Amino acid sequence: MYNKKTYKIMIEVKSLAKGYNGTIVLNIPELKIEKGESFGLVGNNGAGKTTFFRLILDLIKANNGEIFSKEIDVKKTTDWKSYTGSYLDEGFLIDFLTPEEYFNFIASVNKLSKGDVDKFMDQFSDFFNDEIIGKNKYIRDLSRGNKQKVGIAASLMTEPEVLILDEPFASLDPTSQIRLKNLLKQLREEKNLTMLISSHDLNHVTEVCERIVVLDKGNIIHDIKTQEDTLKELESYFAV
């Protein structure tokens, strides 16, 4: 098992670079994300947000540099998987399962019990809004927003210490967006969860995250603590 000792720095990036066919799409010389930090990543299309998250999750290989999760290189072992919850896109969902079957499968590979699954589904019943559990539908037949809910819920099922969500608010209905924001704030306060969230929506991300990093063409160009006027500052930056 992974080391139980507490770490101040959860994710650390060292001279990371990723390119395709000679074009650099991500270049982060240094970045540290502390435990309990809520880290918001904003940027236009193609800024490298998803690429960065995929690198943290070892879904793609970097051309240079390393990412450390609790001081261990994510490429080297898979220990980080046991405390990292993630949902990037529909490619994470096993689409021919029902949501219940999917949750049971995720529980099984994470060695959770049946009771844990039931408790979990109970906790999320508001968020699911009676559209997901007990509907006898395969995930592939759900609407995009409901698929997203399944994925986000599954990422939280294992009570992770690190949570990585790519565009979690996109395609959710307004009620669910508000519920998700409240849920994330609650997890941050009660469980000291480290969160990495990307979004196009400046409103949501400034509301949930204490630290905002702006990516542009693969480079970090702003790294700010969220304050009263952060939203205005970001808006003026993006209004070109």
Next chain:
Amino acid sequence: MFKWFLSHQWKELTRSNFWQKSLIINIIIGFLLLIMFSYLILLGLFIDEVLKELYPEGDIFAIFNRGLLYYLGTDLFVRFFLYSLPVINVESYLHLPIKKSKILSFILLKSTLNIFNVLPLLVFIPFALKIVLTDYSGELALWWMVLMIIIILNNSFVLHYLKRRFIDKPIYLGIFALLVVSTIILDKFQIFSLSEFSSSIFTFLAYNPIYIIIPLIILGAVYGINRSYLKSRLTLEDVNAKKQKKVDSLSRVKYLDSFGELGEMILLELKLVWRNKRSRSIIMMSPMFLLYGLLFYPNEDMGGLGFYIFVGIFMTGGIMFNYGQYMLSWESNYFDGIIANNIDFQKHFRAKYIMIISTVIISFILTIPYVYFGVNILMINAATFLFNLGFLSMLLMYFSSSSRKRMDMAKSSAFNYQGMGASNWIMILPFFLLPIFIWLPFNLLGVSEWGIATIGFIGILSLAFHKSLMKLVVKRFEEKKHLIAEGFRES
């Protein structure tokens, strides 16, 4: 508009991941095709010599025509398995101001540009030029070629219709196979002679070209049926038919739960195969492999031992090959989830391995009745069974990490049969040939039985070391997973 369609199709073809596999594989495929082409041309050029030998007296042209109905039947059967229906991504065009009739015409026209329509011409054209033109008359050769082109197109459209309608209902295929077998039997006992029938129609038509209008009308009718069937399915609703299917009974399977995580993974594999139309139809057709023995064993002239080894590998491993070569591609929809989640790859592959060996064991048990044709056949099948079970299963899993091509499993299958064509079979041809190469030197030394025993022994040996082999499989997978995921993310 057609110009656009053609250029899109051309781009789709040339930009496909398929070609980016590796230069060597492309060269091998090209080389195999070249050999096949030249064999067919040679066959067309020299078939008259063969026919003269077999039927010293008789009209070569009429004798050649005897085989045509058989050719049409076999062609349908072979195409049903090997041929991928033309895919055109209609969704991207339906919302645009393009007439539906144009889209339909294009789909149907595209289907005629197919290798299965070209291959027979490689035999027919040399035959028409060398024999019919010189020994008979130019006019006859011309009309005969016209007739041949009509029947080839006819077969092509018939197949399209059948495949679109019945891909999910193998029972009809069974009926068709029964029909073919019974005609062959009737022919053999000279109750009804299909070959005479075939010869008389085609000879008559070629000499009386005015009647070629009849097959032409049939062709028109088959085209029309195809067109109206496609038309009825060309609405967006049908293309991404979100039929609210009831959840199947697999969701209630609790038995496998008692095997814990591994059981859960096997259950996932079962659901994967069963709940996706594409994988289900592949698996449902697989039992046909078991009938291969019936084609070859009764006829003593066919083959010899080397060929029986091939048949054995094919019968006991047919389902395995079908499942194994798509193992990872079938997961392409959620592959990112597989590698990002806390999934134990050892167990993930163990589940797949259990699926594979189950199919091999079941296939072997079902082929035991072939002992009727001789104990040596049982021995060969047992040896090839062990070889499949221990060795080829591992090899297949090892090479599964080479898959890069996404398969969209959830897409409605009405217009989508990607990745089910002959090229996939060419890729795994070496697997079939391997045991024959092992056996060949023993055969040359005159100890053929030892060769067969060696095949079985290699199987047992690999079975004994299956844990270490599995580690190699998983190691390769872990090395390649980023590349696989990248390939799957691109469509």
